[in-house]
Amino acid sequence: xxxxxxxxxxxxxxxxxxxxxxxxxxxxxxxxxxxxxxxxxxxxxxxxxxxxxxxxxxxxxxxxxxxxxxxxxxxxxxxxxxxxxxxxxxxxxxxxxxxxxxxxxxxxxxxxxxxxxxxxxxxxxxxxxxxxxxxxxxxxxxxxxxxxxxxxxxxxxxxxxxxxxxxxxxxxxxxxxxxxxxxxxxxxxxxxxxxxxxxxxxxxxxxxxxxxxxxxxxxxxxxxxxxxxxxxxxxxxxxxxxxxxxxxxxxxxxxxxxxxxxxxxxxxxxxxxxxxxxxxxxxxxxxxxxxxxxxxxxxxxxxxxxxxxxxx
Amino acid sequence: xxxxxxxxxxxxxxxxxxxxxxxxxxxxxxxxxxxxxxxxxxxxxxxxxxxxxxxxxxxxxxxxxxxxxxxxxxxxxxxxxxxxxxxxxxxxxxxxxxxxxxxxxxxxxxxxxxxxxxxxxxxxxxxxxxxxxxxxxxxxxxxxxxxxxxxxxxxxxxxxxxxxxxxxxxxxxxxxxxxxxxxxxxxxxxxxxxxxxxxxxxxxxxxxxxxxxxxxxxxxxxxxxxxxxxxxxxxxxxxxxxxxxxxxxxxxxxxxxxxxxxxxxxxxxxxxxxxxxxxxxxxxxxxxxxxxxxxxxxxxxxxxxxxxxxxxxxxx
Numbered sequence: 001x002x003x004x005x006x007x008x009x010x011x012x013x014x015x016x017x018x019x020x021x022x023x024x025x026x027x028x029x030x031x032x033x034x035x036x037x038x039x040x041x042x043x044x045x046x047x048x049x050x051x052x053x054x055x056x057x058x059x060x061x062x063x064x065x066x067x068x069x070x071x072x073x074x075x076x077x078x079x080x081x082x083x084x085x086x087x088x089x090x091x092x093x094x095x096x097x098x099x100x101x102x103x104x105x106x107x108x109x110x111x112x113x114x115x116x117x118x119x120x121x122x123x124x125x126x127x128x129x130x131x132x133x134x135x136x137x138x139x140x141x142x143x144x145x146x147x148x149x150x151x152x153x154x155x156x157x158x159x160x161x162x163x164x165x166x167x168x169x170x171x172x173x174x175x176x177x178x179x180x181x182x183x184x185x186x187x188x189x190x191x192x193x194x195x196x197x198x199x200x201x202x203x204x205x206x207x208x209x210x211x212x213x214x215x216x217x218x219x220x221x222x223x224x225x226x227x228x229x230x231x232x233x234x235x236x237x238x239x240x241x242x243x244x245x246x247x248x249x250x251x252x253x254x255x256x257x258x259x260x261x262x263x264x265x266x267x268x269x270x271x272x273x274x275x276x277x278x279x280x281x282x283x284x285x286x287x288x289x290x291x292x293x294x295x296x297x298x299x300x301x302x303x304x305x306x307x308x309x310x311x312x
Numbered sequence: 313x314x315x316x317x318x319x320x321x322x323x324x325x326x327x328x329x330x331x332x333x334x335x336x337x338x339x340x341x342x343x344x345x346x347x348x349x350x351x352x353x354x355x356x357x358x359x360x361x362x363x364x365x366x367x368x369x370x371x372x373x374x375x376x377x378x379x380x381x382x383x384x385x386x387x388x389x390x391x392x393x394x395x396x397x398x399x400x401x402x403x404x405x406x407x408x409x410x411x412x413x414x415x416x417x418x419x420x421x422x423x424x425x426x427x428x429x430x431x432x433x434x435x436x437x438x439x440x441x442x443x444x445x446x447x448x449x450x451x452x453x454x455x456x457x458x459x460x461x462x463x464x465x466x467x468x469x470x471x472x473x474x475x476x477x478x479x480x481x482x483x484x485x486x487x488x489x490x491x492x493x494x495x496x497x498x499x500x501x502x503x504x505x506x507x508x509x510x511x512x513x514x515x516x517x518x519x520x521x522x523x524x525x526x527x528x529x530x531x532x533x534x535x536x537x538x539x540x541x542x543x544x545x546x547x548x549x550x551x552x553x554x555x556x557x558x559x560x561x562x563x564x565x566x567x568x569x570x571x572x573x574x575x576x577x578x579x580x581x582x583x584x585x586x587x588x589x590x591x592x593x594x595x596x597x598x599x600x601x602x603x604x605x606x607x608x609x610x611x612x613x614x615x616x617x618x619x620x621x622x623x624x625x626x627x628x
Contacts, residue, residue, distance in 0.1 A: 040526075042526075043424070046420065046423075046424040047424060047428070049420075049421075049424070050421055050424050050425055050428070050434060053421070053438060053497075054434055054437045054438065056494075057437050057438065057440060057441065057498075058437060060452055060456075061440075063452075063456075063462070064448075064452065076460055076465075079456075079461075079462040079465055079466075080462070080466075121349050121350050121353060122350050124342075124345075124346035124347075124349075124350075125346055125347045125349070125350035125351070127342075127346060128339070128342055128343045128346040128347050129347065131339060132339050132340055132342070132343045134340065134343050137343075140347065140351070143354075143359075144350075144354060146359075147354055147358045147359070148551060149551050149607075149610070149611065149614065150358055150362055150607065151554050151555040151578075151579065151603075151607070152555070152557075152579075153555075153557070153578065153579040153582040153583065153603050154361070154362055154365050154582075154600075154603040154604065154607050155357070155358060155361035155362055155365060156582070156583075156586075156587075157365060157368060157375075157582075157586055157596050157599060157600055157603075158360070158361035158362075158364035158365055158368065158600075159357065159361050160375070160587075161364075161375060162361070162364075177357075178357065180353070181353040181354070181356065181357035181358070182357060182358060184350050184353045184354050184357075184358075185354055185358060188350055188354075204335075207333065207334075207335030211335075212335075212338050213335060213338040213339035213341070213342050214338075214342060216335070216339075217342070238443050241445075242443075242444070242445040242446070242447075242558075244445070244446075244447055244557070244558045244561070245557050245558070245579070245583070248587075249583075249587050259445075260445050260447045260558075263445075263447055263448070263451070264447060264562065267451065267562070277455070280451070284448050284451065284452075287445055287447075287448060288444055288445070288448055291443050291444060291445075292440075294443075295436075295440065295443055299436055300432075302443070303435065303436065303439060303502055
């Protein structure tokens with residue numbers, strides 16, 4: 001699952017209608033359908049379905065949290081029960097002894113540095129591709145879009161060879177370079193569409209005032225495109241936070257592991273050291289909770305980024 | 313908006329008539345320095361490796377000894393390899409079966425959710441799995457369906473049912489399919505709802521006045537007017553279904569080995585034939601051939617799907 005999700009539509013959406021089109025005049029608010037006299041049975045069944053789906057997701061999440069402070073026998077005996085006593089040592093063991101502290105540091109560093117670098121490289125490219133009428137601009141945009149369809153399993157073997165030639169296998173810096181580079185196509189694609197949808201008049205006004213193109217980019221375009229930039233930054237950070245395939249191929253020593261590798265490592269070590277599901281779920285929570293907090297904080301932005309004028 | 317666009321072209325034409333403005337020229341000078349860094353990364357880390365994978369696929373190679381040209385041998389061997397055939401079928405089953413389920417369920421959920429008072433809350437909760445690591449979802453999904461897991465425990469307490477072997481070899485892939493539907497549906501609900509929300513209410517009012525049933529409203533208003541969103545989402549699903557890896561990789565318990573080959577998809581096959589497993593096989597040429605074959609197949613499918621789903625755009 002990658003962050004590329006759905007945002008594909010963002011581009012198309014933003015492409016024609018502009019960022020406003022999502023809530024465009026007259027179409028934004030969906031007036032509630034007038035209630036007909038008796039509730040249709042199909043509708044009732046549908047609502048039950050929706051709410052069970054919602055309940056399932058919420059319960060799974062509560063299950064994760066409560067299990068992370070239970071002992072393993074408790075998890076099996078009373079999976080939905082509240083913990084009888086708080087086994088906070090699950091968390092401290094995961095954090096101190098199973099390498100999750102180190103993995104958290106690694107993952108935060110990778111996600112932050114990677115998503116920022118991708119943006120720094122991609123935003124200027126998207127700007128000129130969307131604004132300069134150069135005959136290569138169209139084909140180049142398509143060329144970047146091509147990268148969206150290439151899965152990591154196609155490139156991973158040549159990349160491994162390439163990176164081992166320059167000594168960047170089993171290196172967090174190497175993985176950072178890979179994360180940055182592999183997120184460029186998506187970011188350029190998304191931002192080109194987004195910037196194309198922004199009105200050109202403000203830049204023209206800046207030009208009349210004698211601003212250089214560089215200044216116009218920095219002081220007009222970047223602030224104008226802020227919402228798109230932030231959205232793609234978050235989506236990339238989430239994708240890098242959760243990334244696994246490149247991680248398991250390129251990282252070999254435990255002290256370099258990212259959080260998802262630490263979880264997998266914990267899972268496989270249970271085979272020898274005995275089942276410790278409490279500890280496993282504590283580790284899982286360390287991987288999931290930051291994303292939950294980000295989602296609670298910026299969820300509207302993430303969802304709106306994805307739906308931003310989806311469609312036209 | 314239309315007005316803005318018009319005046320925009322007018323300005324541009326004037327510029328064009330008198331050559332380029334100083335601003336245009338200075339922006340043009342930015343073109344190369346701005347585009348080259350991104351382009352280089354794209355070429356070196358995405359396009360180049362893809363071409364290299366094609367080249368490697370014509371060789372026998374373990375990454376250490378020299379490459380040995382074998383022509384199309386890897387490809388012919390693949391077609392006779394039952395593990396690959398299973399992986400190919402699994403990938404296509406995920407694409408088609410899980411895909412159809414995701415789209416039908418998402419559409420139904422969209423129609424229901426958009427009328428709820430708690431619409432945005434419901435949408436957020438359904439969407440949430442999409443930003444959680446697939447590894448975690450896979451572990452949880454496998455855990456609750458274990459033999460002595462949560463689902464069997466609940467069934468036992470409620471009905472005294474015998475434990476159901478959800479995760480034995482016959483059921484494992486079905487559980488992966490259902491899990492995939494579970495974690496993807498929220499995303500497509502979000503996308504489709506955004507498309508459906510843009511349909512102006514007066515179409516529905518009009519249809520209602522004309523006496524259209526709920527199904528007719530769906531058939532003649534909702535579907536055609538959200539078709540472009542649906543077709544983009546379908547292409548998007550095709551691309552992302554090929555990338556599914558983590559959910560299958562981490563599925564099925566606590567071994568430190570790969571899942572059984574019966575549930576592999578294309579990504580698992582590549583990993584399993586190269587770096588994966590307790591004793592990796594490092595068949596780089598063979599694994600690359602399978603990756604290239606699947607990439608070609610999916611490129612073909614994406615083009616076909618685009619043709620198939622193309623409709624005259626409806627302006628509204």
